[in-house]
Amino acid sequence: MELPPPQNERGPLTHHQIFSDEKSLKALFDVIVNPVIIIDRVGRIQAVNPATHQVFGYRDYEIIGQNVNVLMPEPYRSEHDEYLQNYFNTGKAKIIGVGRDVVALRKNGEEFPINLAISRMDRVDGTFFVGVVTDISLQKKSEQDLKNSEAKVEALFDVIVNPVIIIDRTGRIQAVNPATRQVFGYTDDELLGQNVRVLMPEPYRSEHDGYLQNYFNTGKGKIIGVGRDVVALRKNGEEFPINLAISRMDQESGTFFVGVVTDISSHIKLQRELRVAHAQALESQQEAEAANQSKTLFLANMSHEIRTPMNAVLGYAQVLQRNESISTAGQKQLQAMIRSGEHLLFLINDILDLSKIESGKMDLNVATFDLSLLVKDVLHILKPRFQKKQLEYELNYFTDKIFDVQGDEGKLRQSLINLLGNAIKFTDRGKIVLEVRNPKPEHFLFLVKDTGCGLAPDELAVVFETFAQTEEGRKRGGAGLGLSITKRQIALMGGQLAAQSRAGEGSTFYFSLKLPRPSGEKKVNYKSERITAIRGGISKRILVADDNSTNCEILVTLLTPVGFDVAVVSGGKDVLSELQTSQFDLLLIDQAMPDQTGISTIEMVRKSFSREAFPIILLSASVLESDVESAYRAGCDYFLPKPFNVEELLHSMGTLLDLEYDKISLEATEIHEKDVQVERLDISDEWVSSMIAFSESGNIDDIEEMVEAFEPTDQESKNFKHFLEDRIAEADTITLVRFLKKLKTTLPGS
Structure with a gap:
């Protein structure tokens, strides 16, 4: 409107x-x-x-x-x-x-x-x-921005490292960048206005104009908007592979096409080299797998060869432990032997885990164990090294009672041994302390303190790196791997290893771990009690199949006093014939027998007798996971690695046969020097002088004879005898001499 x-x-x-x-x-x-x-x-x-x-x-x-x-x-x-x-x-x-x-x-x-x-x-x-x-x-x-933009585009066009070629709708070259000249070998004057097919060998050259015409007729382009591998032609006639990406550009002055060229000669060459390298790598991998398989078999065989004699050593040690005529000092020496043997088994297991360590795959073996016993065992294992360097050692532990926790006992044990061993290595005088704190429930702080040479700040910064060694470390030997491996083990358990140190003043290495208390039924501590007999006077018949007479003798010697009636056969094939003529309550079968393996024997037995007829325990010096799985699939009820712990064997037999045992406690309070009140002892100067003389000469037999003859009359003298027996068991004559000389100064007339 x-x-x-x-x-x-x-x-x-x-x-x-x-x-x-x-x-x-x-x-x-x-x-x-x-x-x-x-x-x-x-x-x-x-x-x-x-x-x-x-x-x-x-x-x-x-x-x-x-x-x-x-x-x-x-x-x-x-x-x-x-x-x-x-x-x-x-x-x-x-x-x-x-x-x-x-x-x-x-x-x-x-x-x-x-x-x-x-x-x-x-x-x-x-x-x-x-x-x-x-x-x-x-x-x-806006005008300035446009000018700047045009300048940037022009500059970009010039500095792009790939050749860029602009053609019109008929294929004539309208513009090229400097990279085009370098790659193709033409000058601008030689290219501008020419048909782009001059840069193509046959058959691309003859077909190019047809591609363009077909594109404008149909709207379909094979390579418009995508990249394609083709062949290009330099001025000198050399053909070479390229990747060509083309885009359409519509302007007021007409339609143009922008081609970006990538010389892929080196890429093609690299692909050929990669194919060759891949084939070589595949061949190397197959060789490595074969070598790894050989290594695994070698380690398994080595483990078996070590475990077999170790079974005899630790087996007879356990037999002797049950001999009541062995002195207290002798019993403690046997315990030290068993403890060291068990540590050797941990090391053997680590060797078997070598392939996992090499691939960076270390697993946690979580189980319930007594932390109190573990830290004491660690010090007992290292006592000879302390004594050799005449170093004092001390355990500061938060409790004197059994303290069960859940964690990887083997890795914690090895970590503490590595740290204490490192402290011994770098300490020439003074004292080493292992301290364990329990600041809050389920959290534990472990500290290893020494009075050794210490570390400078620059050494402390790299002390946990693989192959890192201080100047002092190179002098004392070693590969520089112990601390880095320990750090990885502690990290796997959820902790972090750290250190504080000053050069010339010693070091403290420490880490914290979360170790939860076990829930439910308490795990049996085989080291805290000894089974003496089957309760109620019951007797059970046991068939042992093992070609090794030593192993058979150990089993018979250990099982018979408890109340088991033991029969022995020397091969797997003999088991079936024995079962057909006699009745047995349980079978103990060794894996390595000459006629057939223990697993094959179990399979044979299970085909002839029902699983309810009797349980079977397999004893094996091979602890590979594949062997354990095969044993249970064959019908084994319990797999017991050798060397075996007699208490574990008896407990497993008791569980399978529903037996109850009479037991005695093996827990004994360790007596330290501070627990002995020397001024209250009624001992002659002559007795003490003789003890000093024997101790200084290292005459353990005479020392043991004198201690055995000593009759305690009260608690103080009992503690005194107990302390002396501990020192004799550990062959710790250095502590013994120092203590006896201190005792001599308190005697009347000294």
């Missing part, structure tokens, strides 16, 4: 009538969005509209009457009055009646680009000039 034209009582108004009055002109002047400035013939500002205030920042009273050059920066300001004067003198004007891009100046001193259009206005009261200002800052910025 059109609005009717303005009118008064005499009809519609003309344009001249509308704007003939000052009020109408003022309204128009005020609403114009561009700054409008009116000046007189000498350049003084006569009027400005509100937009001028907004753009230039001046108020009316600040600008009216001022020379318009106040809105101009140099050199426009100095030249403006001359322009006006020249205009009135010659009638020639550069920008009157036209627009011109110039620079203006805001009140705050900021210069900005404007388009200035000026018209002349002659009135009865004089000549004036009306200037309309357009702020073109955004336009200029």
Whole structure:
């Protein structure tokens, strides 16, 4: 709908009538969005509209009457009055009646680009000039951005390391970058205007124009928008493989195609080399797997060869332990022998785990164990090394009671042995302390402190790195692996090994572990009790199958006094014939027998007799997981690795046969030097002097004979004898001499 034209009582108004009055002109002047400035013939500002205030920042009273050059920066300001004067003198004007891009100046001193259009206005009261200002800052910025963008594109085009070729719709080359010249060997003049097929060998050259025409006819392009491996041609006639990616570019001047070329000669060569390397690696892998299999078999055989004689050593040691005629000192020596043998078994298991360690896959073997016993065992194992270097050692432990926890006993034991062994290695005098704290439930802090050579700050920073060795470490030997392996083992258990040390003052290595208390039924501690007999006088018949007469003798000697009736056969095939003529309650079968393996024997027996007829325990010097799994699949009820612990064997037999045993406790309180009140002992000077002489000469037999003959009369003398027996058991003559000399000073007449 059109609005009717303005009118008064005499009809519609003309344009001249509308704007003939000052009020109408003022309204128009005020609403114009561009700054409008009116000046007189000498350049003084006569009027400005509100937009001028907004753009230039001046108020009316600040600008009216001022020379318009106040809105101009140099050199426009100095030249403006001359322009006006020249205009009135010659009638020639550069920008009157036209627009011109110039620079203006805001009140705050900021210069900005404007388009200035000026018209002349002659009135009865004089000549004036009306200037309309357009702020073109955004336009200029856009123009500059465009120039910058074009410059960047041009610079990018020049620095791209891949050849870039632009062709028109007929295939003629329109532009190339410097990389094109380097790769293809042509100059710009030789390429520009040529058909791009000059860079192609046959058959690509003959087919190229057909591809282009087909693309424009059908809109289908084989390589438009994708990359494709093709062959290109250098100026020297050499063909070479490339990856070609093409994109379409539509502009006002026409349609163009941009091709980006990647020389893949080295890539193709690398692929060939990789195929050869892969084949070689596959061959090497097969050789390594074969070698690894050989290594595994070797380690398994070595484990078997070590465990078999160890079974005899530890077996007879356990037989002797049950001999009541053995002295207390002798019993403790046997216990030390067994303890050391058990540690050797841990080391053998570590050797069998070698393949896992090499591949970075070490597993945790979580079980319930007595932490109190473990830390004492560790010190007992290392006592000969302490004694050899004449070092004092001390155990600070948070309790003197059995303290069962759950964790990897083997890795914790080995970690403590490594740390204590390291402390012994770097300590020549003074004392080494193993401290175990229990700061909160299930959390334990282990500390190994020494008074050795210590570490400098730079040595401490790398002490846990693989193959890292200090200067002192190189002198004392070693590969620099112990601490790094220990750190990994402790990390696997959920702890973190750290150290504090000062050169010349010793070191403290420490770590914390979470070891939860066992829930449910308490695990049997085989080392804290000894089974003596089947309760109720019951007798059970046992068939032992083993070709090794020593093993058979150990089993018969251990089982018969407890109440078992033991029969022995020397091979797997004899088992079946024995079962057909006699009745047995349980079978003990050895894995390694000459006629057939223990597992094969179990399979044979289970085919002839039901599982309920009797349980079977397999004794094996091979502890590979595959052997254990095979044993249980064959019908074994309990797998017992050799060397075996007699208490574990008896407990497993008791469980399978539902037996109860009579037992005696083996727990004994260890007596330390501080527990012996020497001033209360009633001992002759002659007796002490003889003991000192025997101790200094290392004559353990005579020392043991004197201690056995000593008859305690009260608790103090009992503690004294117990302490001496412990020292004899450990062959600790150094502590013994020091203690006896201290005792001698307390005797009357000393």
